[in-house]
Amino acid sequence: MNIKGLSGIVTATPTPIKNGCIDAESVRDLARYLIDHGSSAIAPIGGTGEYVSLSDRQKLDMVRATIEAVDGAVPTIAGLIAPGLGEALESGKRLLDAGAHGLLVTTPFYVRPTQEGIIDYFKALSDNLDADLVLYEFPYRTGVSLTAETVNELAQTTRIVAMKACNADTGLQMRVLEAAGEKISILSGDEDVYPLHVAAGARGGLIASSCILPNVWNRIDAFAKTGKLGDALKLHSKIRAFLKLLFSEHNPGPLKAALRLVDRPCGEPLLPLRKASEATEAQLARLLPEMLALEASMK
Template identity: 75%
Template sequence: MDISNLSGIVTATPTPIKDGNVDVSSVKELARYLLANGATGLAPIGGTGEYISLSEQQKVDMVRATVEAVDGAIPTIAGLIAPGLGEVFDSGKRILDAGADGLLVTTPFYVRPTQQGVIDYFKAISDTLDTDLVLYEFPYRTGVSLTAETVQALGETTRIVAMKACNADAGLQMRVLEAAGDKIAILSGDEDVYPLHLAAGAKGGLFASSCIIPKVWNRITELGQENRTKEALELHSRIRPFLKLIFSEHNPIPLKAALRILGRPCGEAMLPLLSASAETEAQLVKMLPEMEALEASL
């Protein structure tokens, strides 16, 4: 499936593990729910999917189950969080063989490469793996921040067709949109300031919390795309306390707890992550009915 024109809300999904294996029925139930509620794509086995805690077989099984569930209706863009090309090539080929329509690839971490190093890295991936790529920039995790010029060059010289932008530097985000927004689809990765990214030209968002409130995010997107920024901000303000809570512990710890509370269990977080604290659980039990009511109103 073509992923060159991504827009709207692509949802990052958690990986349910049961007795050491991917819980395929839970994967498919959540994927079909998100499809029915307006997701324009699904992104399994990224950070939300606990990529670094999964075995190679679990990654393949998670991707295959997601692809089967959506049955070609929307693209499956699988995460690929690796420090170097060896793992990227090996894992990428297996993930693509499992049916992924594209790969969400982080900048390499630990080594902290130069800007040119990042460009050459993605060129090598583009030359080796037969698929389009979504660039995942997340300096908080990788230690690598890309300049607007680098993103522009990547859009011009590689198979990158979109970007999940998670840089907290708002000025840089604006420069990236100006430099590369006509070359690749810039998707916000920052739930907290999403209406502002839409106003600046983002095509949509790639979020984890849309597992819980997909209709809210769809409506905010519609308002932003219609240049009704004030209304988008007003609706967004109603979910900001929930966003603070859903990321109050390392993602996807609160997300998995919330899904279990809502009757869509996705297992517990995997080591080295722990289950949600009692305080977080209690706050979720208190806040989720309000989010469900807001969803139902849209």
């Protein structure tokens, strides 16, 4: 199963840990729910999946559990967050051996490489990993933004077939779409302005809150892609307070709290992250009935 031509809502999933092990039952429950509600792919062990806090064994078990749950219905795109090439190659090969259909790869963090270094890095991954890649730009975490020229170069010279774009610079996002949007699938990673990204040419999004509101996100996506931007923005405005709350503390703390409140428990965040505060959980409990009613109305 290849990941070329990604579009629609790709769901980033949290990692449920129970007694130090992957809770396969929770993985299956959430993955099958998301497939039944239109997710075009599942992306475990990314930032939402707490990649940096998982052991190697937990990462592989999570990917295997997701692939088993998905059962060929949609691709499984495993996260890969590494500071340098050696670790990325070793981890990437293990994840692919576990069955991942592609890899969601961040730009290297900590070292803050140059644009040329980033190009060399992804070329090396493409030469040594037998898989298509999703480029993950997230300067808030990595400290490095990608220029439109860099994304265009990577789209033409590597196995990158899609990009999760999480850059607060809207002008840069527009330039990236203009430069590479016809070569690879640009997916919005910014849930707060998603309709605008799709209206500008993004083919979909890689979204964490679709774990809770898959129907709403599919409708927003459909509106934005069919020229109904006003309808997309109106519907999106109804969930913006919820989105703000979900990301008011370090992801996935509030998301895991919300999933527990809707009877899809995924355990607690792993250290050094902490679970959502009592105040945030109380606000989620007050807001979720309205969100679930909106979700039910989208069927």
